[in-house]
Amino acid sequence: MEQRLANSWRLTVNEKKFIETALLPALRIDGRRPFDYRNLTINFGKHDGSGEVQLGQTHVMAFVTAQLTQPYRDRPNEGSLSIFTEFSPMADPSFEPGRPGQAAVELGRVVDRGLRESRAVDTESLCVLSGKSVWAIRIDLHILDNGGNLVDAANVAALAALLTFRRPECSLGGEDGQEVVVHPPEEREPLPLIIHHLPIAVTFAFFGSESSVVIDPTHHEEAVTGGRMTTTLNANGDICAIQKAGGEGILQSVIMQCLRIATVKAGDITEKLKKAVDSYNTERALKKIKRHPSSTLMDVDGAHSNSREKQSPPAFKKATSEFPSHHTRKSNKLENVEGETNSSEQRNTTKNFIGGPSSWDPYSKGVDPDFLKASLALRGASTASKKQEVSKNEKMHGVAKLEETTKDVNEGFLPVEAAQAEQPTRGEKTLKDAVKPKNRRKKNQSSTGAS
Amino acid sequence: MEIDRIDGRTPNQLRPLTCSRNVLNRAHGSSSWSQGDTKVLAAVYGPKAGTKKNENPEKTCIEVIWKPKTGQTGKSEREYEMILKRTLQSICILTVNPNTTTLVIIQVVNDDGAVSFKVAICCGLAESGYVILDPAKLEEQKMKAFPYLVFPNSVLSVLPEGSPKVEGELMENGIITSVTQGAMAVDNYFHCLERGRAANEKMSAFLRRSLQPQLPG
Numbered sequence: 001m002e003q004r005l006a007n008s009w010r011l012t013v014n015e016k017k018f019i020e021t022a023l024l025p026a027l028r029i030d031g032r033r034p035f036d037y038r039n040l041t042i043n044f045g046k047h048d049g050s051g052e053v054q055l056g057q058t059h060v061m062a063f064v065t066a067q068l069t070q071p072y073r074d075r076p077n078e079g080s081l082s083i084f085t086e087f088s089p090m091a092d093p094s095f096e097p098g099r100p101g102q103a104a105v106e107l108g109r110v111v112d113r114g115l116r117e118s119r120a121v122d123t124e125s126l127c128v129l130s131g132k133s134v135w136a137i138r139i140d141l142h143i144l145d146n147g148g149n150l151v152d153a154a155n156v157a158a159l160a161a162l163l164t165f166r167r168p169e170c171s172l173g174g175e176d177g178q179e180v181v182v183h184p185p186e187e188r189e190p191l192p193l194i195i196h197h198l199p200i201a202v203t204f205a206f207f208g209s210e211s212s213v214v215i216d217p218t219h220h221e222e223a224v225t226g227g228r229m230t231t232t233l234n235a236n237g238d239i240c241a242i243q244k245a246g247g248e249g250i251l252q253s254v255i256m257q258c259l260r261i262a263t264v265k266a267g268d269i270t271e272k273l274k275k276a277v278d279s280y281n282t283e284r285a286l287k288k289i290k291r292h293p294s295s296t297l298m299d300v301d302g303a304h305s306n307s308r309e310k311q312s313p314p315a316f317k318k319a320t321s322e323f324p325s326h327h328t329r330k331s332n333k334l335e336n337v338e339g340e341t342n343s344s345e346q347r348n349t350t351k352n353f354i355g356g357p358s359s360w361d362p363y364s365k366g367v368d369p370d371f372l373k374a375s376l377a378l379r380g381a382s383t384a385s386k387k388q389e390v391s392k393n394e395k396m397h398g399v400a401k402l403e404e405t406t407k408d409v410n411e412g413f414l415p416v417e418a419a420q421a422e423q424p425t426r427g428e429k430t431l432k433d434a435v436k437p438k439n440r441r442k443k444n445q446s447s448t449g450a451s
Numbered sequence: 452m453e454i455d456r457i458d459g460r461t462p463n464q465l466r467p468l469t470c471s472r473n474v475l476n477r478a479h480g481s482s483s484w485s486q487g488d489t490k491v492l493a494a495v496y497g498p499k500a501g502t503k504k505n506e507n508p509e510k511t512c513i514e515v516i517w518k519p520k521t522g523q524t525g526k527s528e529r530e531y532e533m534i535l536k537r538t539l540q541s542i543c544i545l546t547v548n549p550n551t552t553t554l555v556i557i558q559v560v561n562d563d564g565a566v567s568f569k570v571a572i573c574c575g576l577a578e579s580g581y582v583i584l585d586p587a588k589l590e591e592q593k594m595k596a597f598p599y600l601v602f603p604n605s606v607l608s609v610l611p612e613g614s615p616k617v618e619g620e621l622m623e624n625g626i627i628t629s630v631t632q633g634a635m636a637v638d639n640y641f642h643c644l645e646r647g648r649a650a651n652e653k654m655s656a657f658l659r660r661s662l663q664p665q666l667p668g
Contacts, residue, residue, distance in 0.1 A: 046488055046561055057476040061560070063521050088518055090478050090494030090556040097516050140521045142558060144492065145475045 009093065011223040019224045023212040028221070030056075034214045035261055038149075040269065042160050042276040048190070048284075051160030056218065057147025059091075062157035063140045064165040068180065071127070071134040079126020079134040083112045083158070085141045092146040092219075103150075110243050111141070111155050114199035114232035118240035121162065122194035128170055133180050135167060137193070148219035151230050155201040156273060163198075163277045166190035199240040200269045201232045202262040208248055213258060215265065229255070231262045235270040465650055470661045483560070490560040497553030510545035516556045531557075534630055 019029055026034050038056030045052065049064035071078060085108040087095040095101075100108070115121055126135040139161065141154045169188045173181040205217035208226035217225060227247025232240040239259065244250070466487030475481035478494035485491070498511060506512040515532040518524070539555065631640070 050561075059475065065521050086518065088556060088558060089496070089516055089554060090475065090481070090492075090558065092477055093496050093499075093554075138521065142518065144494075144558065145477055147476060 011220065015220070016224050019221060020207055023207055023214070026212070028214060030218060032216075034212065035265075037216045037265060037268070038218075040156065040272055042156065042273060044160065044164055044276075044280045049161050049165030051157050051164065053153050053157040053160060055147070055149060055153040055156070055216070057145060058149060058153045059143075059145035059147075060150065060153040060157040061142045061144060062154070062161035063142075064158075064161040065138050065140075066135045066165070066167045067138065068128065068133050068170075068182070069136045070132065071130075076131035077127045077134075078123040080136045081112075081116050081121055081123065081139070082136065083108050083115075083139045083141065085111075085143070085154070087143050090145070091143045095143075095146070106243075106245065107151050107154055108141070110151055110201060110230055110232065110241065111139075111158055113241045113243075114155060114201060115158065115162075118197070118199050118232075118234075118238070120195055120197055120199050120234075120240070122196060125194045126167075128180050129172065129178065132178070137162075137165075137167075146219055148222050149203050149216050152201050152203050152216065155199070155232070156269060159198055159200075159273060160277065162193055162195060163273070164192075164280055166192055197234040197236060197238070198270050198273060199232045199234050200266040200273075201230050202265050202269075203228060203230045204258050204262075206248055206250055206254075211251070211254065213254060215261065229258065231259060233259070233262055233266050235267045237263050465653065468654065468657055470658070472661075478556075485561075488561055492558040492560055494556045494558075495553065496556075498548045498551030499554065500551060502550055502552055508550045511543070511548045512552045513539045513543065513545075514552055514554050515539070516554070518556065518558045520559045520561070 022029060023034075028034065030038075032038070038058075039054075041054045043052045043054075044050060045063075050062070052059070052061045069080075072080065085100055085104045087100060087104045089095045089097050116123075121137070126137065128134060139158050141158060143150055143154065166185075166189075168182050168185060168190050170180050170182045173179050203216060205214050205221055205225040206212070206227040206229070207214070207224065214221065217228075222228075225247075227244070227250065229242065229244040229247075229250070231242050234240060466489075469485045470482065472482040473480075474483050474492070475494055478496060480495040481493065483490065483492045502508050502512040503514070513536055515536045517528045517532045517535070519528055535555070535557070635643075
């Protein structure tokens with residue numbers, strides 16, 4: 001039934017020839033050199049153990065969860081690691097829901113081999129009670145967008161999620177010391193997993209005509225490629241796994257060359273991964289510390305730096321997050337509604353407005369046009385896009401005022417508002433919180449406008 | 452209902468909304484919607500040729516796939532799929548592309564309560580507003596009963612004269628979908644309807660503003 005429904009995408013002969021011919025002088029269709037990786041961004045979700053990776057146009061999300069189970073009979077002292085791959089139909093029209101297909105199973109196996117058989121994740125530390133109770137770690141990989149080279153992206157996502165995952169601490173209690181007591185995170189700090197090394201998968205694609213080799217193929221290149229090889233190795237130069245399933249025959253010298261290149265790439269990716277995880281961990285640690293609200297100036301600076309960098313420096317973020325909670329909730333709430341929804345959807349609509357490739361970064365702070373405007377005043381820097389945002393700002397303000405008045409008429413006793421979460425330690429509220437002082441300025445503007 | 456909510460909201464407050472569209476490359480339409488910590492990603496493909504066996508070939512068939520964050524898809528996912536499918540069928544004009552299938556895939560990114568119906572669809576199919584009482588996960592677990600309500604998005608903001616009336620009641624006040632869990636008194640249900648309607652105005656205004664730049668005229 002699905003075959004009749006799926007309009008499978010096929011590469012035309014012209015496109016094929018174009019890609020192959022371009023590779024002769026080592027040109028790739030997206031302008032990269034043969035051994036260049038696409039842009040890799042690693043983000044983390046709200047909860048521990050969720051990672052989202054963007055490798056060019058490929059989007060993969062990984063979630064790690066743990067459960068207490070009985071161990072395998074032949075390994076009573078070890079926990080287990082299992083990987084579930086979901087080739088979501090949203091990634092590619094040819095992916096079908098239901099049982100995982102061949103490619104999904106292969107991907108799962110490659111990632112699994114890299115993690116488990118190379119002993120990257122220490123399973124013995126997952127044992128709670130020998131022979132009775134161990135932690136079973138489950139990794140769910142969701143492929144959201146198929147832009148090619150799913151294995152590499154999925155591998156990095158799995159590693160990112162594993163590195164930030166925290167399992168609850170448990171101790172033995174009960175009468176005979178045989179009962180396992182799991183402590184909730186509020187009681188005892190959850191523990192990270194012990195990971196010895198980071199196996200990174202690097203995929204090569206071979207094109208028959210002139211034995212061209214490229215790294216990190218896009219999905220157009222994958223459709224043309226004659227053979228593929230995935231090497232999983234770590235930054236120490238150890239080869240954890242090599243997967244070459246069918247395809248064309250490759251010379252041994254080419255394989256050795258690929259391995260050398262892969263070592264370098266693995267080192268780069270490990271660096272990026274470590275940096276991302278470190279910044280996440282610092283944020284996390286800072287979130288636990290309650291701070292006093294800081295000055296407005298800090299807010300603007302913080303948000304400005306937020307808008308500049310994908311991964312906000314933790315220090316700025318924490319300083320800014322405290323500011324609003326005390327003042328703003330009591331103040332003009334209707335104003336806040338507009339500010340909230342305005343800023344949040346402004347931020348996102350300006351993303352679309354600017355156009356270009358979709359950059360889905362749910363966990364990054366994005367660009368807040370309100371703040372760009374404020375920071376313009378401070379820094380005096382300006383770009384064309386900012387000007388567009390500024391003009392959009394004004395348009396939105398106009399709309400905001402209109403809606404405010406109609407709302408006043410109709411609200412009566414049912415004020416429905418966009419709420420501000422009260423915990424001052426939530427970093428995610430930074431931009432919205434930081435918008436609050438801007439609201440006051442807006443209020444002044446509107447009042448001066450009216451008068 | 453004078454209980455104190457965990458995150459300090461009053462009973463009538465919604466969590467902050469964010470919405471972004473065109474987040475995926477391969478999908479024909481995609482968007483991500485979040486309300487507080489709950490976050491959902493939706494993608495739309497279509498129309499593809501052919502309909503399923505039991506579907507009417509004179510109309511478009513809408514197929515919904517709901518993917519939870521972890522774990523196998525079970526009965527609750529099937530239920531969400533069915534509810535969503537029926538809701539979408541009632542708001543989309545189905546006779547435009549007969550004998551085709553439109554595929555809607557929902558991926559739950561983070562579940563902090565009120566996950567179902569947090570869907571934002573972008574591919575020019577229809578504009579609609581979805582409303583929930585918006586409980587957070589911990590509150591959901593404690594609640595005795597909660598209804599999911601889906602209201603139509605009013606095209607005109609709030610102009611009583613212009614809206615068509617059906618039997619003396621404004622058409623915009625109709626309910627598309629209502630799914631209740633648990634037992635509640637009739638008065639409470641109507642109370643929820645009132646609040647939901649008010650919240651709907653906000654959310655549909657937000658949705659309209661976020662869609663506006665991309666729509667012609």
